[in-house]
Amino acid sequence: MDLNQLGKEVLKAQPFSQYLGMELLSAGEEGVELALKVRPEFYQHLGVVHGGVIAALMDNALTFAGGLVLGPEVLTVEFKLNFLRPAKGERLLARSKVVQAGKRLAVVQGEIYSEEPEPRLVALGQGTIAKV
Template identity: 45%
Template structure:
């Protein structure tokens, strides 16, 4: 599955950068295409919850965006999240969060996507901390 011709890694990065909340979190796309997307966020103290772990809302944000970008890799750039669920497996600690998503099934009306949420330690070791699944829907492109 290759991305639609109008959507490659550079274009996907521009779409992500157009989201003010993504800029606030410092999110970045590190991989895109072939029915998948990887989004990364540096884990900072201001993104922690009261026990010192990465806040679950940051994990949910990362899952939402990675799932939707993976769906967009096959459906095109005009997509929205139809819904998703996250199962938290362990507290998220480390230097970065990596959300690696891929399309499980795609049709004309939707794409079903999965995402592994991994923390990355200083030595580069990945630890699975959550999993997510979602549905991505094509929408009419905005003209204004």
């Protein structure tokens, strides 16, 4: 089975990710790309995407990238998220890649862009992913 197909099956098995509407665009040696269509209920009171939505997208992006090298049975041990600017627009795009991996742990970095009319970097993240 190829990595894209495996990733799509794993994403389909996650009720929370399905509820949010996450979509796996690609998974391969170069990393992972996930997308999320922004719905009105994702906004907070200032009219920008809530940080919890961005954090959920980053968590999945990091974990999926870690799963590319550790296998599909992985969990996030920890992650850090820097919000760079408010996210607006119709869709968020997450890109992530493994920085270093061993037998049981992988350190992964990610970026999230909002497609406003043109893509803008809105968040950076780094996390540790563990094989279970």
